[in-house]
Amino acid sequence: MAEALRVALAGLGTVGGGVVRLLDANRDLITRRAGRAIEIVAISARDRTRDRGIDLSRFAWVDDTSALATHPDVDVVAEMIGGSDGPALTLARATLAAGRGLVTANKAMLAHHGLELAEAAERAGAALKFEAAVAGGIPVIKGLRDGAAANEIARVYGILNGTCNFILSKMEAEGRDFAEVLAEAQALGFAEADPTFDIDGIDAAHKLSILASVAFGTRPAFGDVVAQGIRHVLGADIAEAAALGHRIRLIGLAESGPDNTGTGGLFQRVHPHLVPLDHPLAHVTGSTNAVVAEGNFVGRLLFQGAGAGEGPTASAVVADLIDIARGEYGPPFAMPAASLTMPRPADSGERRGRAYVRFMVEDRVGVLAEIAAAMRDAGVSIESLIQRGATQDGRVLVAIVTHDGPERCVAQALERLRGSQSVAGQPLWMPILG
Amino acid sequence: MAEALRVALAGLGTVGGGVVRLLDANRDLITRRAGRAIEIVAISARDRTRDRGIDLSRFAWVDDTSALATHPDVDVVAEMIGGSDGPALTLARATLAAGRGLVTANKAMLAHHGLELAEAAERAGAALKFEAAVAGGIPVIKGLRDGAAANEIARVYGILNGTCNFILSKMEAEGRDFAEVLAEAQALGFAEADPTFDIDGIDAAHKLSILASVAFGTRPAFGDVVAQGIRHVLGADIAEAAALGHRIRLIGLAESGPDNTGTGGLFQRVHPHLVPLDHPLAHVTGSTNAVVAEGNFVGRLLFQGAGAGEGPTASAVVADLIDIARGEYGPPFAMPAASLTMPRPADSGERRGRAYVRFMVEDRVGVLAEIAAAMRDAGVSIESLIQRGATQDGRVLVAIVTHDGPERCVAQALERLRGSQSVAGQPLWMPILG
Numbered sequence: 127m128a129e130a131l132r133v134a135l136a137g138l139g140t141v142g143g144g145v146v147r148l149l150d151a152n153r154d155l156i157t158r159r160a161g162r163a164i165e166i167v168a169i170s171a172r173d174r175t176r177d178r179g180i181d182l183s184r185f186a187w188v189d190d191t192s193a194l195a196t197h198p199d200v201d202v203v204a205e206m207i208g209g210s211d212g213p214a215l216t217l218a219r220a221t222l223a224a225g226r227g228l229v230t231a232n233k234a235m236l237a238h239h240g241l242e243l244a245e246a247a248e249r250a251g252a253a254l255k256f257e258a259a260v261a262g263g264i265p266v267i268k269g270l271r272d273g274a275a276a277n278e279i280a281r282v283y284g285i286l287n288g289t290c291n292f293i294l295s296k297m298e299a300e301g302r303d304f305a306e307v308l309a310e311a312q313a314l315g316f317a318e319a320d321p322t323f324d325i326d327g328i329d330a331a332h333k334l335s336i337l338a339s340v341a342f343g344t345r346p347a348f349g350d351v352v353a354q355g356i357r358h359v360l361g362a363d364i365a366e367a368a369a370l371g372h373r374i375r376l377i378g379l380a381e382s383g384p385d386n387t388g389t390g391g392l393f394q395r396v397h398p399h400l401v402p403l404d405h406p407l408a409h410v411t412g413s414t415n416a417v418v419a420e421g422n423f424v425g426r427l428l429f430q431g432a433g434a435g436e437g438p439t440a441s442a443v444v445a446d447l448i449d450i451a452r453g454e455y456g457p458p459f460a461m462p463a464a465s466l467t468m469p470r471p472a473d474s475g476e477r478r479g480r481a482y483v484r485f486m487v488e489d490r491v492g493v494l495a496e497i498a499a500a501m502r503d504a505g506v507s508i509e510s511l512i513q514r515g516a517t518q519d520g521r522v523l524v525a526i527v528t529h530d531g532p533e534r535c536v537a538q539a540l541e542r543l544r545g546s547q548s549v550a551g552q553p554l555w556m557p558i559l560g
Numbered sequence: 561m562a563e564a565l566r567v568a569l570a571g572l573g574t575v576g577g578g579v580v581r582l583l584d585a586n587r588d589l590i591t592r593r594a595g596r597a598i599e600i601v602a603i604s605a606r607d608r609t610r611d612r613g614i615d616l617s618r619f620a621w622v623d624d625t626s627a628l629a630t631h632p633d634v635d636v637v638a639e640m641i642g643g644s645d646g647p648a649l650t651l652a653r654a655t656l657a658a659g660r661g662l663v664t665a666n667k668a669m670l671a672h673h674g675l676e677l678a679e680a681a682e683r684a685g686a687a688l689k690f691e692a693a694v695a696g697g698i699p700v701i702k703g704l705r706d707g708a709a710a711n712e713i714a715r716v717y718g719i720l721n722g723t724c725n726f727i728l729s730k731m732e733a734e735g736r737d738f739a740e741v742l743a744e745a746q747a748l749g750f751a752e753a754d755p756t757f758d759i760d761g762i763d764a765a766h767k768l769s770i771l772a773s774v775a776f777g778t779r780p781a782f783g784d785v786v787a788q789g790i791r792h793v794l795g796a797d798i799a800e801a802a803a804l805g806h807r808i809r810l811i812g813l814a815e816s817g818p819d820n821t822g823t824g825g826l827f828q829r830v831h832p833h834l835v836p837l838d839h840p841l842a843h844v845t846g847s848t849n850a851v852v853a854e855g856n857f858v859g860r861l862l863f864q865g866a867g868a869g870e871g872p873t874a875s876a877v878v879a880d881l882i883d884i885a886r887g888e889y890g891p892p893f894a895m896p897a898a899s900l901t902m903p904r905p906a907d908s909g910e911r912r913g914r915a916y917v918r919f920m921v922e923d924r925v926g927v928l929a930e931i932a933a934a935m936r937d938a939g940v941s942i943e944s945l946i947q948r949g950a951t952q953d954g955r956v957l958v959a960i961v962t963h964d965g966p967e968r969c970v971a972q973a974l975e976r977l978r979g980s981q982s983v984a985g986q987p988l989w990m991p992i993l994g
Contacts, residue, residue, distance in 0.1 A: 144857070148710055148857050151712075151856070151857075152710060152711065152712055152856070152857070155712055155777070156709075156710060158777060158895045158896075158899045159709050159777070159894055159895050160709075161890065161891070161895070161896065257707075263855075263857075263858035263859065263861065264707075264861065265702075265703055265706065265707025265708065265861075268699075268702060268703075268706050268707050269699055269702075269703065269707070269863075272699065272702050272706070272879060272882070272883060272888070273691075273698075273699025273702050273703070273879055274699065274875070274879070275590075275593050275594075275878075275879050275882045275883075276582055276586060276590060276874070276875045276877075276878035276879050276881075276882060277586065277875055278585075278586055278589055343589070343592060343593070406840065406843060406864065409840060409843055416862075421697075421875060422585070422586070422871075423578070423582050423585075423586070423697075423871040423872065423874055423875040423878075424697035424865060424866065424871060424872045424875035424876075425697065425865065425866045425871065425872055426865060426866070427697065427698065427699075427863075427864070427865040428850075428862070428863070428864040428865060429703075429861075429862070429863060429864075430840065430861070430862040430863075430864070431858060431859065431860060431861040431862060432858065432859045432860070437856075437857040437858065437859065438857065438858045438859055440710070440857055441708070441710045441711055441855060441857040441858035442858075443710075444709075444710035444857075445706060445707055445708070445709050445710050447710075448706070448709045448710060449706060449709075452890045453890070454706070454888040454889065454890055455888065456595065456886045456887070456888055457595070460593055461592045461593050461595070462592075462595065465592045
């Protein structure tokens with residue numbers, strides 16, 4: 127039996143604590159699978175005194191987190207601190223500079239600094255692994271990097287944020303509105319006190335930019351992800367979608383342009399979509415995540431499982447440690463950093479598809495004509511239109527499904543209606559997943 | 561750039577042809593991802609003259625397939641011949657004995673000789689990879705071996721045979737009986753002229769024994785898989801299942817006994833199941849495959865995709881070649897062969913669950929009483945019972961759903977009814993997936 131893989135653990139929150147517990151619970155099995163033991167030798171966290179229900183006295187305690195990078199007798203640092211910059215980034219840089227492996231669950235750091243870290247890892251010949259950064263326990267990074275490696279990927283998309291899916295599913299099941307369900311989710315601990323990163327799609331955008339890099343051989347380009355969250359989805363939208371045979375899901379979607387080398391334009395968007403009931407993502411409820419990859423030989427692959435939580439995230443972190451213990455790791459983004467192309471953001475206006483557009487309008491003569499005229503003048507072909515009776519505030523819901531067409535046209539129609547006296551608030555446009 | 565990985569290809573049927581086409585189509589991308597080119601240098605197949613729509617003149621043609629094992633300048637042999645023994649096994653043994661890597665899609669060979677081949681690969685320090693052997697294009701071997709590696713797996717199960725799922729979905733959608741749909745599937749080329757391996761669950765059993773080995777750290781034990789196929793499923797069963805909120809799927813399921821080390825009993829069965837509509841497997845239709853693994857930290861993981869066909873299977877084969885080109889391979893069954901335990905077949909009688917039992921009975925007084933008494937005497941508690949009016953042959957369908965209980969009791973009840981004058985033919989028992 128080879129010597130143990132020695133791990134330094136930075137951060138003892140939900141994920142870090144889970145890693146300790148998992149390595150304790152499945153110790154023998156992991157040793158058999160990895161071909162050697164995996165042992166935590168040193169830890170660092172903000173508060174040494176907090177009771178986490180784990181015996182920490184076995185590990186060397188290090189006050190200065192960044193010192194883990196050069197702590198003696200450490201092979202790999204597991205960074206479970208979080209945050210795109212600050213102590214996590216300092217530790218990551220120092221770890222790789224010291225020629226040691228790095229395992230991280232930090233999607234924000236990878237979205238912003240992934241290329242730099244991959245280059246540093248390659249220079250040092252060290253491992254950089256981040257299965258837990260995307261979709262929690264689902265091995266989707268391995269699924270794309272290894273499992274689908276033979277394929278040109280046309281698009282990769284999925285449900286990447288469990289909080290949003292929990293809220294949308296609950297709105298759907300109980301016929302309630304966003305704000306109410308969010309408040310309840312916060313009370314239950316399913317949503318953060320400051321839910322912005324989740325609710326506004328930023329967390330999903332971080333993950334999408336990582337998935338896109340692995341899938342398309344492009345540098346992570348978080349800045350190019352256009353993200354809109356679920357704040358503006360009404361209970362009424364969910365009901366209309368249901369009547370049309372769809373469910374609303376927050377989907378992160380990355381799609382490669384025509385030449386599909388990453389140079390032909392890469393489209394990345396997080397946005398609520400209408401998902402048809404015959405699509406597996408329509409049946410993903412609660413905090414579950416799911417990712418679909420479409421390859422030119424394999425066709426459609428689906429990976430589904432728990433997107434967050436102590437156990438699933440720890441499972442992904444330790445899977446990465448096992449890869450390292452086995453010596454089975456290579457370029458982090460599925461190919462050498464120098465081979466990653468710089469993606470050109472694709473023009474979303476050129477994308478074609480069907481869409482749902484919902485207006486809240488004043489209940490008076492001529493409103494429908496005004497909307498219909500704007501659609502016509504922008505070249506939008508209407509497949510169906512539903513107008514529902516007035517709500518308590520005297521407003522009327524108008525939901526339109528467009529025929530297949532360029533997104534540009536719908537955007538132009540909405541632009542024409544901007545400032546209209548008839549339309550109350552912002553209309554909600556959502557693509558229909560094709 | 562490192563030197564190319566040189567591949568000898570044995571067999572040019574659907575899978576072999578697909579591998580050639582994939583390596584041609586995605587050549588540059590694969591080189592970037594693998595860090596080196598992957599090149600076929602020699603081929604062997606039964607018929608040199610057959611037109612396969614591929615230019616084979618680029619490759620050295622070898623008449624004696626087994627000679628590929630020692631053909632000069634070959635790093636890896638890709639065995640796409642099939643069959644548990646014969647030329648495939650001869651080639652596999654010779655390849656590993658020569659210290660070369662082996663990639664195979666051959667589930668029958670692995671089910672029967674997996675342990676021997678794994679030992680040979682380890683002795684030689686050579687790769688043995690078989691992603692394509694289970695569930696076609698779905699990277700479920702990698703998903704279990706690598707992705708879920710940190711978990712103790714409680715059970716692994718799924719839809720492992722596309723032909724059966726195609727037939728069951730079609731029976732379901734069109735309300736037709738098995739024989740009729742099978743004949744049509746054969747005419748369309750979706751089922752083999754001799755469909756026994758698919759229809760009777762043997763193909764699924766091969767795959768299940770491989771999955772179980774990787775999931776539980778046990779030696780492949782195909783002989784312990786109890787397999788029953790879909791021949792006896794009636795259109796009427798599908799209708800009854802639907803009325804109960806279920807769909808019928810042929811499920812291969814492996815479950816580890818209480819101590820979950822593989823020594824506490826391993827249960828392996830292929831059998832039609834009733835799957836509740838809120839389970840993702842209920843929504844898998846057509847020839848799609850899907851596998852679920854339940855881990856003690858990750859929870860329920862689902863992998864879904866195309867289970868067969870040229871493109872998907874080639875995708876899995878080439879993914880394995882990429883692993884080898886990257887040098888990212890290790891023990892084939894997720895741990896060294898010497899660590900694999902010998903599984904003790906679990907006693908299915910002790911398994912608990914709900915079940916569906918269907919009888920075709922004569923339409924006369926006392927039949928229901930006889931069945932109900934047999935159930936009672938065997939200690940089976942009945943949750944619901946439906947009797948449908950007589951069919952054209954004067955028989956009556958009786959469908960029972962049992963409460964949760966040991967399988968042994970239902971088996972005893974059926975044993976009591978054996979030889980009854982009232983019951984026509986063999987009753988059909990199907991577990992309800994819990």
